[in-house]
Amino acid sequence: MGRFEIIEMKGTERLKRGFAKMVKGGVIMDVTNAEQARIAEEAGAVAVMALERVPADIRKAGGVARMADPEKIQEIMDAVTIPVMAKIRIGHHAEALALEALGVDMIDESEVLTPADPYFHVDKRKFSVPFVCGARNLGEAVRRIWEGAAMIRTKGEAGTGNIIEAVRHVRLVSENIRLIQRMTDEQIYGIAEKFAEPYLRLAIEVREISGLPGQVLENEPVYEGHTYRDIVEGIYKILLEIKKLGRLPVVNFAAGGVATPADAALMMQMGMDGVFVGSGIFKSSNPPKMARAIVEAVNHWDEPELIAEISKNLGEAMRGKDIAELEVRLEERGV
Amino acid sequence: MRVGVIGVQGAVSEHIEAARKAMEKLGVNGEVFWLKKREQLKGIDAVIIPGGESTTISRLMAKNGLFDKVRELGEGGLPVMGTCAGLIMLSKEVIGATPEQRFLGLLDVRINRNAYGRQVDSFEAPLRLSFDDEPFQGVFIRAPRIVELLSRKVKPIAWLGDRIVGVEQNNIIGLEFHPELTDDTRLHEYFLMKAL
Numbered sequence: 001m002g003r004f005e006i007i008e009m010k011g012t013e014r015l016k017r018g019f020a021k022m023v024k025g026g027v028i029m030d031v032t033n034a035e036q037a038r039i040a041e042e043a044g045a046v047a048v049m050a051l052e053r054v055p056a057d058i059r060k061a062g063g064v065a066r067m068a069d070p071e072k073i074q075e076i077m078d079a080v081t082i083p084v085m086a087k088i089r090i091g092h093h094a095e096a097l098a099l100e101a102l103g104v105d106m107i108d109e110s111e112v113l114t115p116a117d118p119y120f121h122v123d124k125r126k127f128s129v130p131f132v133c134g135a136r137n138l139g140e141a142v143r144r145i146w147e148g149a150a151m152i153r154t155k156g157e158a159g160t161g162n163i164i165e166a167v168r169h170v171r172l173v174s175e176n177i178r179l180i181q182r183m184t185d186e187q188i189y190g191i192a193e194k195f196a197e198p199y200l201r202l203a204i205e206v207r208e209i210s211g212l213p214g215q216v217l218e219n220e221p222v223y224e225g226h227t228y229r230d231i232v233e234g235i236y237k238i239l240l241e242i243k244k245l246g247r248l249p250v251v252n253f254a255a256g257g258v259a260t261p262a263d264a265a266l267m268m269q270m271g272m273d274g275v276f277v278g279s280g281i282f283k284s285s286n287p288p289k290m291a292r293a294i295v296e297a298v299n300h301w302d303e304p305e306l307i308a309e310i311s312k313n314l315g316e317a318m319r320g321k322d323i324a325e326l327e328v329r330l331e332e333r334g335v
Numbered sequence: 336m337r338v339g340v341i342g343v344q345g346a347v348s349e350h351i352e353a354a355r356k357a358m359e360k361l362g363v364n365g366e367v368f369w370l371k372k373r374e375q376l377k378g379i380d381a382v383i384i385p386g387g388e389s390t391t392i393s394r395l396m397a398k399n400g401l402f403d404k405v406r407e408l409g410e411g412g413l414p415v416m417g418t419c420a421g422l423i424m425l426s427k428e429v430i431g432a433t434p435e436q437r438f439l440g441l442l443d444v445r446i447n448r449n450a451y452g453r454q455v456d457s458f459e460a461p462l463r464l465s466f467d468d469e470p471f472q473g474v475f476i477r478a479p480r481i482v483e484l485l486s487r488k489v490k491p492i493a494w495l496g497d498r499i500v501g502v503e504q505n506n507i508i509g510l511e512f513h514p515e516l517t518d519d520t521r522l523h524e525y526f527l528m529k530a531l
Contacts, residue, residue, distance in 0.1 A: 008458040008459070009459045010456070010457065010458050011455075012459055015458070015474065015476060018516045019454050021345075021386075022346055022388065023387070024345060024346060024348075025344040041433060044390065045391070046344060046391050047388070083388075103452075295395075299371075
């Protein structure tokens with residue numbers, strides 16, 4: 001019976017990435033209380049993101065946006081049977097540990113909150129709970145995957161109800177993947193070196209302050225015990241996998257600006273695995289109806305007659321903002 | 336052989352891939368496709384209901400007419416396999432369901448939805464199979480638990496220690512875990528043999 005001894009493994013890469021695979025083809029909705037969470041669940045959301053305020057209100061409120069009150073998150077966890085996610089500030093290891101201890105199903109290390117670390121993201125491999133991270137381009141996506149993110153989402157521009165930035169980010173990632181597929185492995189190694197450069201920022205800044213030349217040593221750990229060369233090798237491996245697959249090796253959702261069923265369908269048509277909807281549902285005039293419509297649009301993204309039908313009489317979508325009028329660009333946080 | 340993977344939400348492509356590999360190993364010609372519309376059920380030989388969110392899958396299957404048709408075909412002997420959320424969909428009784436949720440009732444088992452807890456409790460462990468001596472790596476993600484077999488027609492096919500984690504009832508197979516997240520196609524092969 002030795003071979004059948006129960007040796008349980010938890011928090012493996014397969015379990016973390018596997019969790020993300022189970023939400024594919026679905027809609028993850030921002031909610032701020034138990035009632036909204038139940039509306040989302042009933043509408044067919046695959047998960048909810050527990051927040052104190054939706055991004056549009058975070059934008060309006062200004063100040064420092066932090067991890068939500070765990071009491072609030074717990075209230076939402078108790079209200080629904082579907083997975084519950086919650087956000088931490090970029091690089092805030094202690095908020096991540098707290099949410100893991102609370103038992104949330106996935107952590108979003110999010111630019112929507114005010115960043116905590118000006119240099120680095122959390123080392124997500126050290127956690128059992130899976131993470132999702134935002135990315136504007138392939139470099140950001142690959143760095144987050146190397147750090148252990150089990151899922152990637154576009155950053156878009158949260159709280160605007162404006163899809164243009166999400167479209168930009170999908171295009172930048174897809175185009176870069178196509179470019180890599182035309183390159184030799186040697187050329188790809190060069191890209192890996194470029195993509196690993198942001199990990200050097202702290203080491204270089206320290207040298208500048210000390211009046212030293214900006215040359216980082218080969219054997220010098222620059223991030224969580226890893227040397228620059230370790231990171232390049234890790235990123236190179238991920239890039240080769242991307243070359244082979246023709247897509248990111250983890251589940252990839254759209255986020256940041258999805259406000260209508262047609263927006264959601266557009267993201268699916270562009271090859272995304274699903275969508276996050278932040279302010280788009282509970283800032284619309286009829287949230288239950290809008291929620292159901294977006295779930296159906298993600299399901300029927302390739303059936304235009306149905307998208308037309310689904311889009312009828314939804315009331316007013318969220319008001320929306322032109323990107324040029326914004327005072328704060330959330331997407332620029334955390335490279 | 337024509338095999339459809341219910342494609343309303345969840346880990347659909349992983350099952351398509353696994354079923355294709357299983358067919359190849361069995362030396363069977365055929366196609367595995369993304370099943371979204373009721374019309375695609377015409378002339379089908381087997382159906383797989385993947386993992387995902389059972390509340391979402393239930394809602395969308397009812398909405399697009401797949402629910403009634405799959406139940407009818409399953410009752411008539413069509414091989415149907417469900418994994419995780421798919422097992423919930425197949426079951427007769429479900430503890431912890433939401434009021435709106437509907438189930439196909441093709442498998443005489445009582446299930447406790449999300450019985451293993453939240454994602455931090457998700458785990459992998461080797462399982463024992465009824466039809467093969469080699470262990471099978473079970474991947475349990477926010478898994479449902481089979482708490483009771485409701486008729487003698489239900490036979491265990493996979494165990495975790497001495498607990499039943501996979502069952503069959505003639506043409507129906509239900510698994511708490513995700514064979515489609517491993518490279519091991521033995522359970523897919525076992526299932527597809529029902530359609531030969």
